[in-house]
Amino acid sequence: GFQEWDKFGAGDGCPGRSSWHPKKQEHELIGWMIAMHMVHAMELAHAMMQEPNWQERYSRDDFNQVLHYPPPINNNKLPKNDDSVTQLLYGYKDGNEYNMKETSCRTSFLPAVDDSKVLPSIVVSGLAGTDLDMMQERPNELYKRGWVLDVSKVERNTKKKVEQCGGLGYIDMKVALYGIPESGTLRLWLSSNDNVFGEEARDFFDSLVICEANENREKGACQLNEDMQYIVGGERVAPKDVSYIAGAGEYLKRKTCVSVGIPDNAKITRLGNVETIGGDLLSDKDKRRLGGSVETDDEMGLLVDITAGPRVSREKGACCVSHVIWEKH
Numbered sequence: 001g002f003q004e005w006d007k008f009g010a011g012d013g014c015p016g017r018s019s020w021h022p023k024k025q026e027h028e029l030i031g032w033m034i035a036m037h038m039v040h041a042m043e044l045a046h047a048m049m050q051e052p053n054w055q056e057r058y059s060r061d062d063f064n065q066v067l068h069y070p071p072p073i074n075n076n077k078l079p080k081n082d083d084s085v086t087q088l089l090y091g092y093k094d095g096n097e098y099n100m101k102e103t104s105c106r107t108s109f110l111p112a113v114d115d116s117k118v119l120p121s122i123v124v125s126g127l128a129g130t131d132l133d134m135m136q137e138r139p140n141e142l143y144k145r146g147w148v149l150d151v152s153k154v155e156r157n158t159k160k161k162v163e164q165c166g167g168l169g170y171i172d173m174k175v176a177l178y179g180i181p182e183s184g185t186l187r188l189w190l191s192s193n194d195n196v197f198g199e200e201a202r203d204f205f206d207s208l209v210i211c212e213a214n215e216n217r218e219k220g221a222c223q224l225n226e227d228m229q230y231i232v233g234g235e236r237v238a239p240k241d242v243s244y245i246a247g248a249g250e251y252l253k254r255k256t257c258v259s260v261g262i263p264d265n266a267k268i269t270r271l272g273n274v275e276t277i278g279g280d281l282l283s284d285k286d287k288r289r290l291g292g293s294v295e296t297d298d299e300m301g302l303l304v305d306i307t308a309g310p311r312v313s314r315e316k317g318a319c320c321v322s323h324v325i326w327e328k329h
Helices: 026-047 055-060 083-090 152-163 284-291
Strands: 067-069 093-094 097-098 101-106 121-123 147-150 177-178 185-191 205-210 227-233 242-244 258-261 300-307 319-321 323-328
Touching: 026 055, 083 205, 083 323, 177 300, 185 323, 205 227, 205 300, 300 319
Parallel strands: none
Antiparallel strands: 067 097, 093 097, 101 323, 121 185, 147 177, 177 319, 185 300, 205 258, 205 323, 227 300, 242 258
16 A cells, blocks of 8 residues: 555665655555556456457458557647658548558667567678677777677666666666767668568658667767768768657657658668678578568668767767667658
């Protein structure tokens, strides 16, 4: 109940005992409320399963079918963003309903339960040191070999303190890709999940969003819109077409996501024609990792090159890519 509402469950020397953090009993109440909602959903599912031919009635054979949603709650006060971002966040207006298009996201934030949906699954080239323990600090030399799967110093130190107290139930970790100018270019290939016909990127992709980890950053740290250079579909993205997103992905009043415009002349690339930054074609293993197979060289996708600008340094704060989100047309 509400007894011992201000008492932490962890010992006095454990981290996280800030006044704004929920205490043990509040956590238990939140868990109970979530459980009650889950029980209600299970009761509804059980009732549906008692109906004749319930599998035919409620199954979704086509997972690409258009889904309809009600209008946003604050429809008249939506954050000011580019139209493509507003539609990505809230849907496309269709009469009194909103439709959502097929959207993909890749992140390495833990707990990542599907290895085929983590950040390395879309990397063509430019990645270094993916097999190191996340609790192990990355040397500067590794950053000179490519972009690195890493966590911030604060994140790693906090994790060490938490482990001294038995973990405290924390299974999350903000694993992301970090790069500096010496890391070179990080090349990504974003699949359209289809063997489409045509070559104009805007005919197949509506929006592209890049996010950084939601963590405290130094004032001189890399800025997604100023210090990172983007080439999308073979065309350089002008700085004016990279803008921070309002109303989503904010942390301690700091915006952490940018909308990266898809240039007019950007082209999509056949999987069989994708090359590394060094000009090498992909191996069969890499093709499968990127979402295709040896038999589907005709699968099409969008090449995205990301480079850290010259003023960026690891000491002040390397460039960070924690999430890549793209929406099909």
